[in-house]
Amino acid sequence: MRDTxxxxxxxxxxxxxxxxxxxxxxxEKRSLSECxxxxxxxxxxxxxxxxxxxxxxxxxxxRSMPATSVPSNSTGEKRELGLFVKKSENRYLGLGDTxxxxxxxxxxxxxxxxxxxxxxxxxxxxxxxVTSVSGWSYKDTVGVGSVAAGFVGEAENYKDNSNLGxxxxxxxxxxxxxxxxxxxxxxxxxxxxxxxxxxxxxxxxGFSEVEDYAxxxxxxxxxxxxxxxxxIYWSGEWDKITPENATDVIQGISSSGGDATNIKSYIxxxxxxxxxxxxxxxxxxxxxxxxxxWYMTSVCWENxxxxxxxxxxxLIGNLESGDGFTLLGKPVNIIDSFLPKDQMLIVxxxxxxxxxxxxxxxxxxxxxxxxxxxxxxxxxxxxYVGSGLRNGEAIxxxxxxxxxxxxxPEPDQPTDQxxxx
Numbered sequence: 001m002r003d004t005x006x007x008x009x010x011x012x013x014x015x016x017x018x019x020x021x022x023x024x025x026x027x028e029k030r031s032l033s034e035c036x037x038x039x040x041x042x043x044x045x046x047x048x049x050x051x052x053x054x055x056x057x058x059x060x061x062x063r064s065m066p067a068t069s070v071p072s073n074s075t076g077e078k079r080e081l082g083l084f085v086k087k088s089e090n091r092y093l094g095l096g097d098t099x100x101x102x103x104x105x106x107x108x109x110x111x112x113x114x115x116x117x118x119x120x121x122x123x124x125x126x127x128x129x130v131t132s133v134s135g136w137s138y139k140d141t142v143g144v145g146s147v148a149a150g151f152v153g154e155a156e157n158y159k160d161n162s163n164l165g166x167x168x169x170x171x172x173x174x175x176x177x178x179x180x181x182x183x184x185x186x187x188x189x190x191x192x193x194x195x196x197x198x199x200x201x202x203x204x205x206g207f208s209e210v211e212d213y214a215x216x217x218x219x220x221x222x223x224x225x226x227x228x229x230x231x232i233y234w235s236g237e238w239d240k241i242t243p244e245n246a247t248d249v250i251q252g253i254s255s256s257g258g259d260a261t262n263i264k265s266y267i268x269x270x271x272x273x274x275x276x277x278x279x280x281x282x283x284x285x286x287x288x289x290x291x292x293x294w295y296m297t298s299v300c301w302e303n304x305x306x307x308x309x310x311x312x313x314x315l316i317g318n319l320e321s322g323d324g325f326t327l328l329g330k331p332v333n334i335i336d337s338f339l340p341k342d343q344m345l346i347v348x349x350x351x352x353x354x355x356x357x358x359x360x361x362x363x364x365x366x367x368x369x370x371x372x373x374x375x376x377x378x379x380x381x382x383x384y385v386g387s388g389l390r391n392g393e394a395i396x397x398x399x400x401x402x403x404x405x406x407x408x409p410e411p412d413q414p415t416d417q418x419x420x421x
Contacts, residue, residue, distance in 0.1 A: 007052045014045040110200065111363040111383075117204035123333050124215040124227075127293065127351035129390060132361040136384075137172045140356060142247050142391060167247065171358045173384040174223050178206035181378040184370070203366070203381045212337045215357070215387055224387035227355050228342065232397060248389070252397035253280050273400055274307050274315065280348050280398040281328055288350040288394045293331045295347040297338050303400060304346070349395030360384035 018041055025032050032038045119125045131138055180202035187195065211224075218226040231249040233240050241249060253276050284292055296304065304327065307315050317326040325332045330348070338345060360383060369378040 007048060007055060011045065011048045011052060014041060014048060017041055018045060110366070113200055114204050114207070114364055115359075117201070118208045118211065121204070121208035122212050122215070123295070123335060124212070124351065124355065125357060127333070128215070128355040128357045128387070129352045130357045130359065132359045133173070134361045135173075137170050138356075138358040138386065140169050140171070140390065142167045142169060169356070169388065169390070171224075171356055171386040171388050173358060173360055173386040176207060176210060176383050176385050178203045178381045179378055180206065180381070181373070181376050183376055187377055199366075199379055203364070203379075206381075207383070211385065214385075215355070216335075216337060217339065218387070220388070224357075224385060225389070226387075227347075227389060227395075228345075230389050230392065234399070246393050247391045250389075250392045250395060250397055251283065252399065253283075254399045273304070274309055276398050276400065277304070277307070277315065277328060277346075280346070280396045281330070284349055284396050285393060288353055291350040291352060292348060293333055293351070294327050295333045295335050295351075296345070297336055297343050298334050299343045300346060300400065301332065301334060303344070344400045346398045346400060347395055348398070351395065353391050353394035354389065356388055356390040358386040 018038070021032065021035070021038050021041070025035070025038075180199060182195070182198075214224045214226060216226045216228050218224040219229060227250075232252045233249055234252040234254045238251065241251060281292075305316050305325070309315060315328055316332075317329070318324075335347075362384075364381060364383045367380045369380055370376070372378065
């Protein structure tokens with residue numbers, strides 16, 4: 001089934017030609033009844049009008065299907081998305097101005113499919129606290145300080161020395177765009193290409209890459225504010241952390257390494273890295289320990305997995321599920337989106353308490369654009385996302401950059417002649 005936009009364009013071209021022939025005949029004061037060119041063109045014009053009417057009726061019938069008859073991932077639903085990809089009518093696949101309940105139900109399912117794919121690719125989304133809102137921001141409150149309490153005798157007065165306060169955090173939503181595109185030829189050959197699945201995968205892929213970076217390094221200007229962009233107080237600066245700012249900053253552990261030339265022998269001799277990891281874990285308050293996990297790059301993990309304790313017992317183990325490892329009894333997550341400067345950085349804590357992600361409750365919107373770049377069809381897609389630090393007390397950092405030395409290269413093997421000598 002051809003799309004209505006192309007049929008409409010052909011109808012307009014045929015109409016213009018017919019108008020031209022009629023005008024010319026009127027100027028020359030002759031009849032068109034014997035004009036073969038006019039007859040052929042008029043027949044083509046009538047056929048195109050019939051095709052347009054039938055195609056339009058088929059599309060309207062498809063879009064008017066009741067939401068209850070279009071279950072998630074059904075054939076009818078995929079046909080709607082496929083029709084949208086192939087046709088040229090400029091409208092939103094989402095909560096548009098004229099979206100009916102059936103279209104909204106289908107677009108919500110597309111949104112859920114994209115969000116599910118993004119969640120699988122972005123670890124921060126799996127671990128952080130995620131909230132959906134209908135407005136442009138989300139406000140949360142954080143307790144600061146402590147409540148004084150104590151035993152008081154019957155005739156005694158209680159001396160109040162509480163310093164409890166409340167801070168309000170606001171997480172603004174920012175527009176996130178993806179621009180998957182393909183050639184018109186690919187769409188024309190869509191019978192042999194699964195364009196619907198391609199479109200959803202490309203949108204999820206684009207969103208995942210941008211979000212993964214923003215949740216760690218975003219500067220908060222037109223984008224979310226990343227976790228590692230908040231103030232970090234390393235060893236020697238901990239006196240700057242007070243009850244008033246403890247939830248706004250992050251505590252980090254660092255130390256100088258030494259003159260070791262081999263990672264394994266150095267770690268197992270001085271136990272510097274083991275002590276740093278133990279210190280990092282024990283400095284996290286008990287209330288955050290139940291859901292605390294480790295986060296590090298694969299490069300960092302290669303160094304950590306060889307560490308043992310004072311009795312030469314390995315610090316790593318296997319998860320009960322068998323799918324993954326533990327470090328000091330806590331699950332390990334590999335994050336390869338860290339910048340090169342943070343390749344040897346380890347994050348430990350409860351990200352659900354430490355970091356907040358805010359999504360728009362509206363379905364993701366997909367538009368179709370075949371105008372801005374000739375020979376290509378784009379599918380600008382937008383959603384709205386915000387994020388930021390929730391509670392800095394819930395995580396700790398340790399940099400092992402100075403705890404390990406690079407492994408020296410293997411010595412050159414002697415040649416046969418050298419061995420003989």
